[in-house]
Amino acid sequence: MAAVQQNLSKMISAQLRNKATEFLNSRKHANNVADILQMFDAESDNYTSLLLTIEVIFTELLKRGDLVQEIIPLKPIDHSPEAEYTRWLRECYEAALARCLECVRRGRLSSRLQALVTACKLLQAEGRYPLEPTNGFYFPSVRLKNIFIVLLDSEISMSALIARFQEFTEYKDVQQYGLKVLSSIGYKKSPSSIYMQNYLELLDKLLAVEIPTEAKSKAKERDDEKEDKVLCAVEGKPKFAYHPVVCRRHANRCWGFACQWSLCGSPRAHRRALLLLVERLMPLLAKPHLATDMLCDSLDAGGPISMLALQGVLELVLLHNMCVCVFGRHLPEGLVAAFAKRVSRLALVAAPEDALALLQLLANLLLRHPALKRMICCDDTPTPPLMSGDPIIENQIAFCISKRKTKLNDRQ
Template identity: 30%
Template structure:
């Protein structure tokens, strides 16, 4: 089996032998040894005794070069067609896809691994790059459907770097819609992918708000991408032209969930509710309503937000949280019952909050000193309020 030092030697040889290539091909176009790089990548994927972190450290000096990243994706498009879980490490391949960036365009200050002013210069071809990326995405689908971890990792890559570089990003719509039906973080990643298609590529998704609404359950507090869900919901509900019936359902849903939410999430939901009330002033009636708890008309189990009857309810849940055991949480809820500000709360600061930061803040809080006795001592004798003699008899 190859060792990490042997791979370093392979890369050194790769770099040394191709600095000054000769032959007719060098005169016609920019020279990059794709076949040689593909062989090195293939060897990496078939090695079982080396950790990804070691490969990452070895590649870190190469990924700064535009031509290396550009032609790496050509290598990936060739390798992916022959991926085999029995012979190659597919997890390592997904790590490679995440580590090697997809170049967007060529700038004058970009580094090139094999730059030579006497030879044809490197030319960035966006259409060619898109075709390579599309092949990688299409050929990775069988692995995504059979392995939940690979599916999650590839969905993350799709959102962060791949989707915008596909020949037709809309072809991912069906896959993303299927991901919405998978419980847990995969559904949230699918939701973000759908959001990108709706926003940037005019995808029509009529039931997207219903799907978003049903993400808000007690299970969400255990999601790995919980903050991403809050972030997406804030963007989806940012429009002031949404029906008040729909927005009221989200407000009431979050108020109900806040009863069982962790303290950090209560703060996020309180700010979220406040922002929705600022965007839709008529919904302030939910705070001012005098509805009795036992007659709350809101239907928590209803899947359709428009049928949840939230607009006829009230936010009694938040009233009960005004006296939360943590002062910071109670304060964040109390703000909703005062005159709402004109400017929305900054959600980004709250999304990074954690138990550790909340505890640290409580430690730094100066509390008012409370007297331990209510009678001024006048001597060293037993104080006046000593009731021990009234309750106990001490034998000699």
């Protein structure tokens, strides 16, 4: 049965190639495009062959300039056969793009992935060969917006497709325009957990390529040997102007949306948000102090979420030299002192770079809680001291940690 289906698929692919070749070679086969678009209605699972066919057809039409329709203000609409044919081709192109985006939501996974790739390839072709005459760099941001609207689904997880989309976010123009588009359409007042997950994953992919900070941007201007990857670059036309400041501004706006959502109700989205904050966004934050509440609240969640939150606190101290109060001033001094001592012991066995971050956290605690300085130097300590050695029992700590892990595993 599988062999029969494979042979049938090959036969359909060959027929579609022939139809595409006939159409591209002669206008007398113009109806072949309409036939191909109608075949989407007959299919319900695998659209791969149809998607590849419309990609070939319309990429070639864009290269030829057959879809270009110059509109001159105050001039009557041209109704000549050539102009009418061009308008009809434009309608077919829009219909093909709509079909392509529909296939991103339905069918088997391989077909959905191909639909996303085809939509991006047509975006690239339109960027290089615009539908209207242009002299400067052109990026079809409306097409990217339509793709994002599909990927930001509230009911279907788009994790696999967003992961595939990362191969396009490596291009600087896609990153810059993508962040701009996402910042304009991403906000929802009460999003579903699936929407939040899709949104955070898409934002993560847009930030996969590092956005230079001000210092790195200046260094890059001095060392401009490596040229940035640009999806819609055209040889002989003006180059794309990449603006890290604009990217950082849009990234902050996108993160601001996520901060307004109730992430605690969705552990998966909560974990994804913290990962995004710690791994991508921390150096880009314009107002890093706004992340302190989220990080401190996440410390009580337990498990990997608390570990990520603690890492975020350390990053705030290390990168932004912030005075993060993990424990409020109203907490007992002994509790804060116990935490400080535990962190100090951890710093003794940590790697040098981790120990540096832990020491900065300890310095922060000492500033916020001056009474802790007695742990370092106490003038009123009796001589000889009351304790000749360290009273802590390592085996007991290990036992308590092991017991705590057992309880967490039982809950999960």
